Amino acid sequence: MADVDRRRFLAAGAAAAVVAFDPAGLGWVTRAQAETGTGGVAVPGLDGELVTDDAALAEAAEDYGQIAHRRPRAVLRPGSVEDIERIVRFAGAHGVAVAMRGQAHSTFGQAQAPAGVVIDSRTLAEIHELTPRGAVVDAGVTWLDLFRAATAAGLTPSVATDYLGLSVGGTLSVGGVGGASSRHGFQVDNVLELDVVTGEGKRVRCSPQVNRDLFEVVLGGLGQYAIIVRAIIRLVPAETTARVYRLGYSRLTDLTNAQRIALADGRFDYLEGQVVQTDSGWGYLLEGAVYYSGADVPDDAEIQRGLPAPDTAEISALPYFDWLNRIYDLVEQLKALKFPSPWLNLFLPDAVVEPFVDDLLATLTPADTGGGPILLYPMPRSLLTRPLVAVPDSAVVFLFAILRMVAPPDETTVSRLLADNRAAYDRAVAMGGKQYPISAIPTRFADWPTHYGAEYRRARLAKSRFDPRGVLAPEQGVFG
Ligand SMILES: Cc1cc2nc3c(=O)[nH]c(=O)nc-3n(C[C@H](O)[C@H](O)[C@H](O)COP(=O)(O)OP(=O)(O)OC[C@H]3O[C@@H](n4cnc5c(N)ncnc54)[C@H](O)[C@@H]3O)c2cc1C
Structure with a gap:
């Protein structure tokens, strides 16, 4: 093991910045520690900084889900792409895991790297x-x-x-x-x-x-x-403007049939839907938007033609950007409350949507969602071209998402909802569904071959070719 090059310390910035790695003790050596004689292998010179202070490690052990909290040993704030190359190579040589962290809106620790290095992408x-x-x-x-x-x-x-x-x-x-x-x-x-x-x-x-x-x-x-x-x-x-159609139905099949009709003819530029809690039980809301500019206002009757007659219809217009950004402030407020969010996100084949959703809603209580939204909307399989985004083998695929919140925080409820997520996932898989892996679903290594199906071989070969030491994003659990 080489001695720490003390000259590097002078250039290394703050005392909390890491300057060396001690493979024997599996620890990072800060400038302050190195000055008192702790040795280690010199960390490559960086344009940014590698830090180990408590605040940085605690932040890197948090995400939107507030369920998994695994601390890394260091956080890289890259000053350049070369910093990422340097630290990934260094980590690989010393068997240390690395995960890039974007905005940490994962719900189950997917961007964490226990005892490893988290790279904070916000500095690039x-x-x-x-x-x-x-x-x-x-x-x-x-x-x-x-x-x-x-x-x-x-x-x-x-x-x-x-x-x-x-x-x-x-x-x-x-x-x-x-x-x-x-x-x-x-x-x-x-x-x-x-x-x-x-x-x-x-x-x-x-x-x-x-x-x-x-x-x-x-x-x-x-x-x-x-x-x-x-x-x-x-x-x-x-386009400059979004004309937004919110059509309320009291039956699930009216929503899904309206969505199928609209999907087939592409009348909406944006097509989503929600299951909503009403005084008389579940309600179903189609949310569609048509984008236009200037005086080219869509004809409302034409847009709704041939859809099942809704119980309620609200039509409004918003500037395009404001429409896209409409939930930002609300999410920021929720995020600050740090409520655990054991989200369930599934892709379902068209043929099983109604029985799957009806069955799940039959037992779902307000306490199971915490008031979080339930999304349900379709997309054509033919447009989903990337082999490792696993979706059902069905011409139309529905996203079904229960964006649960546990408010106030309560560990017993979180555990119960994680188990519910797992049970729903198992039912979905048995019916040809897939998870959208941003969820909080307890998974096992054995789930991933099923998840990827015929593409699992591609995934495995790519892992051994591009990340042969297995250092990247360990908490996804894909390869054990
Ligand atoms: C309020 C909210 C709303 C959301 N809405 C939607 C939605 O409408 N549609 C949708 O599809 N998803 C949605 N999501 C889920 C979201 O897309 C994913 O959680 C996404 O991964 C979050 O991006 P992030 O920057 O926070 O990534 P992180 O949570 O930081 O990282 C997610 C995963 O990607 C890896 N990663 C991050 N950056 C990189 C990189 N540069 N290179 C390689 N790997 C990287 C991480 O290591 C981790 O494994 C939502 C999440 C929240 C909390």
Whole structure:
């Protein structure tokens, strides 16, 4: 083991900054400790900083779900992509796990790295270029910043998540679904190119034309094969206004049939739906939006033609960006309350949606959701092109999500809801469903071959090729 190069300490910045690693004690050595004689292997010089202070470690052990709290031993705030390459290589050489953390909106510790290094992508968050073809962005950019900048230039990414405060790298690692998925697939289906740092610490550019095998596993790859550092996101011209249709039904089949009709003819640019609690039980709400500019206002009767007659209909108009960003403030307020959020997110085949949802709702109580929304909406399978975003084998796929909140926090309720999630997942799998792995579903290693089906082989080969030491994103649990 080499002695720490004391000259590095002078350049290393704050006393809390890490300057060396002690493999024997499995610990990072701060500048202050090194000055008192603690040895170790010198950490490569960095443009940013590697820290071990309590606040940084505690933050990296938290996420939106407030259920899993696994502390890393250090946090990298990269000052450059080279910092990520350096630390991934260094961690690989010493058997230390690494996870990139975007905005930590996972619900079950997916971005954590117990006793490892968490890389905070927020320090690499620049929009480099916006052209009609695409936006060149760092992985730490939030969709909020990208949509704001793009719409100011009359452009827009094709697909927005419901909440925009998520990082580009974070949603591209899982899929990125929203109301526009009915027309454009997932966010991962709308990426032109990626720059990534593989599990071996190599920076590689990949796209449908170049290094396609890497491109295809990184998108929706749960951070397993490489860290996304930069992306080119497809942009299209933006309309200025959203005309929004909220059609209320008292029967589930009316909602799902209305959604199927609208999906088939593409009358909405945005198509979602919700199950809502009403005084007389469950109600069902279709939420559709049509985007337009200037005087080209959609004809409301035409838009609703042929749909099952709703019990209630609300029609409104909002500026396009305000519509996309409508839940941001609410989510920020909820996040500050830190209520545990054991979310269940499933993709269901069209044929089983009604029996599955009806069965689950029959026993679901207000305490089981905590007032969190229940989403239900369809998208065509043909638009979902990325092999590692697992979806059911069905021409139409429904997202069904119970975004539960436990308020006030209560561990017994959280445990019960995690078990409920697992039971619902098992039922969904038996009926041809998949989980959307942003959920809080207790999974086992053996679940992943089933999850990926025929693509599991691709996943396994990619892991051994691009992250042979198995250092990346350990808490996803995909490879044990
Ligand atoms: C309020 C709220 C609303 C949401 N709405 C939607 C929605 O409408 N549609 C939808 O699809 N999802 C939605 N999500 C889920 C969200 O897309 C995922 O949780 C996503 O992973 C969060 O992005 P993040 O930046 O917070 O990622 P993190 O939680 O920080 O990371 C998630 C995973 O990706 C990995 N990762 C992060 N960045 C990178 C990177 N640059 N390269 C490689 N791996 C990386 C992490 O290691 C981790 O495994 C929502 C979540 C919340 C809390």
